[in-house]
Amino acid sequence: MSTQIERHTDNLPEWKTQEVEEIKEWLSSHMSIGVCDVSGIPSRQFQQMRASLRGQVAIKVSRNTLVKLAAEGVKGLDSMTDQLKGQVGIVGTNNNPFTLYQMLKGSKTPAPINAGDVATKQIIIPEGDTGFPPGPFVGDLQAVGAAAQIADGSIRVTASSVVAEMGDVITPKLANVLGALGIEPKEVGLNLKAVYSGGVTYEVSSLDIDTDEYRVKFIKAANNARSLSINSGYPTSQTISTMLVNGFRNAKAVGISAAIESPDLAVELINKAAAESHTLAVSLEEDARPETLKNVAKNESIDKKEQSVEQENTEDTEAESEDATEEASAAGLGDLFG
DSSP: OHHHHHHHHHTSOHHHHHHHHHHHHHHHTOSEEEEEEOTTOOHHHHHHHHHHHTTTOEEEOOOHHHHHHHHHTSTTOGGGGGGOOSSEEEEEESSOHHHHHHHHHHTOEEEOOOTTOBOSSOEEEOSEEOSOOSSTHHHHHHHTTOEEEEETTEEEEEEOEEEEOTTOBOOHHHHHHHHHHTOOOEEESOEEEEEEETTEEEEHHHHOOOHHHHHHHHHHHHHHHHHHHHHTTOOOTTTHHHHHHHHHHHHHHHHHHTTOOOGGGHHHHHHHHHHHHHHHHHHSOGGGSOHHHHHHHHHHHHHHHHHHHHHHHHHHHHHHHHHHHHHHHHHHHHHHHO
C-alpha cells in the first residue's frame, strides 16, 4: 500500500506531497478520527466551533483527494476513503468515539434558515407581539400561514402557528419573515458521517445513544452478575467477602440445627435447649412433668395469671373512667338545660 501511495505522490507537486505527509502525521496522532459534513456552515460559525472545541477536538479541512492519499497510508483508515465525498472535513481526538459524537452534537448552534433549505423540524411562529408597527408585514405573516392581526398599535400573532413541516422546502417569503422575527430554526454544526478508532468503523447510528438509559442497564447487569456469582458459588474479588459471610451464617445455622457441640455455638445451643425445655414444660400435664420442669411450668402459670389480673384491672379502670366521663357529661347537660 505504501508503495502505491508513493507512486501517487511522485506525480504530485511538492506542496501537495508535503500536505499529504502532514495529513498522515495528523491522522496518526489521534486515537479517534471522524469524517464530518461541513456543507452549509457559515465561515464565522465554523471558526466559532473550531475555537470552542480547541484542546479537545482538532478540525482539518483539505482536498478530498489529498486526504484519501494520506488515509490510505495510515493503518486502519483505509475504509475512511469511502466517506470522503462532497464538502467534508476530518476531526481528530484522543477521546473515544462516543465522547466525540456528544462533543460535536453539543457544539451545534441555531442559525437563520435560507430560501431553498429543507426544514429539519417543524417550524412554529409563537403567539405574541411581534414588535412591528402596523404595516405590510401583517400581510407577509398571513401569507406564510401565521394567524396575525393589528392590535394595540402593533402587529400580533394571535395563536402559535405552524408555518413549515419537517421536509418542507423554505420559500423566500418564509425565510424573510423568519429572519425578521429573529427565529433561527436551522441547527448548524459538524455532522459526523463515521468515526474510525482502534481499527473499528463506527456508524453514526451506533454512537447516538441515551447515556442515562445505558447507565441504568449497566448497573442492572452488574447487580445480576454479582447475584449470579454469589448464588452459583463462583468467587470474585467483588463477591468473596459476601460469600464468606453467607457461608459462615449457613454453617452456624447447620451447627445449631444439628446440635453440634462447639465453643462457637455454646451460647446458641444453651438458649435453644432452654427454649425447648420451656415449651415442653408448658405442654405436659402437671403430674407428667419431671421435677426439674415443674417450677418452670409453675412460673409460666403464675406469669399468665398475673398478666390476666393486670388486664382485668386495666379493663375495669377504663370502664370506670368511661362511666365517670358519661356522668360528668350528663351533669354538664343538666346544668346547661336547668
